[in-house]
Amino acid sequence: MTADKALEQRMRKMYLSESPQKVENLRALLADWAGKPDDVEVFQAFERAIHNLVGSGASFGIPRITEAATAFEKFLDWFKAKRLTLNPQRLAVMQEAIQEIDSIFIGERTGLPVELSSCRILTLFKKSTQ
């Protein structure tokens, strides 16, 4: 095994070991936003957490996290552009999307196949913007 490959595997393992905290952080930030839907800074904190997953997911060897977070980020763009507002239905969609991100992490940690994919997140988000 090359040094780069060994480093990639070590980094991937470390990233996955911290993934439960990442998911909990997403849930907490979304709850903050739900509590203060008009607070721009609270929204930006949540958006940034999703944005960071876009960059880190595949960098740590988990491209499905980047795909899911990219779809999530595009959905959040609608809120940033003030074309959508937060309502209970959209909140539920995002909670479900975070659950899917958690499922991807669990699947990668355990090596077990996970039925859900980021495509489902995309579908959810599309429905929620119609």
Place this chain on the structure above:
Amino acid sequence: MAWRICLVDDDSDILTLVSATLAGEEFELITLSDPTTALEGIQRAQPDLVILDIEMPRKSGLELCSEIREKPEFRQMPIVFLTSRSEPKLKVKGMEKGAIEYIMKPFRISDLLLRIRAVLAVAGNWKGGAG
């Protein structure tokens, strides 16, 4: 003598990954997670290369890039963006602000290393003898 590199990124995962990638005798990496105080850190470090994220809280990498370029001592220093923002307009803006390379996240460790070495090979000796 190791190349001294400053990395400014608010994402602790990326700081960890790049630190691990550049660990060794070839590079000395200084990580800065707060863009509002990063300029002071860069001035203290006097690096051979600065790597900036673009989307950061309170101050963007583009703003920080402009501030760095305003300092006479850093006019020639190579600046590289490391970002997940892929919009072509943003890339152009980054280059206009004075960056010489634009690396996309996500990245592969081996690719990042190659790109950094390439930038340093071309522009790393701006101080006249580093490296």
